Amino acid sequence: MDIGLFRSIMTVVLFAAFIGIVVWAWSSRRSEDFEAAARLALNDDEDNLPARSRAQR
Numbered sequence: 780m781d782i783g784l785f786r787s788i789m790t791v792v793l794f795a796a797f798i799g800i801v802v803w804a805w806s807s808r809r810s811e812d813f814e815a816a817a818r819l820a821l822n823d824d825e826d827n828l829p830a831r832s833r834a835q836r
Contacts, residue, residue: 803809
């Protein structure tokens with residue numbers, strides 16, 4: 780295996796990882812968590828935290 784083939788394989792693997800992260804970040808299942816995280820700086824009390832965050836405390 781020469782270095783050119785290795786670089787090509789790594790490029791494809793890293794591009795696939797990038798696409799996976801983009802799909803994960805823009806999925807509708809994550810939107811509620813991201814919206815809650817965006818509101819954290821504006822919240823004064825802990826009642827508005829997501830259930831997962833309350834369970835970790």
